[in-house]
Amino acid sequence: MPSDLRHIIDDIASRADEFLAGAANRAQGRAGIEEYITLEHHELAPDDRKKVVDGVMAVLEAEDFFGTEFVGDPFKDDEEPRDE
Secondary structure, eight states: OOHHHHHHHHHHHHTHHHHOTTOOSHHHHHHHHHHHHHHHOTTSOHHHHHHHHHHHHHHHHHTTTTTTTTTOOTTSOOSOOOOO
16 A cells, blocks of 8 residues: 555544544444545545545554444353253
C-alpha cells in the first residue's frame, strides 16, 4: 500500500471517535468512513477509496472499536447444560 494512503488511513482512524460517535455497528462505521472520505479526501480514485476504507476498518477492528457484537454472547456460560 502506498505510504500516502497509509498516512490517510492512520489519520482517519485516529479521528474515528469524532465522526463515528453514533455508529452502532460495522456497517454504520463503514458508511461513516466512506462519507468522511468523500468530504475530506474527494481527490482519491475509487480504488484508493476502497483501500482506505478497508484499511481504516482493519485498524478500528484491531482496536475493538465496534465491540463484540458479532463475536458471540460474552455473558453466555461456556459450560454444557447439566442434567438435573
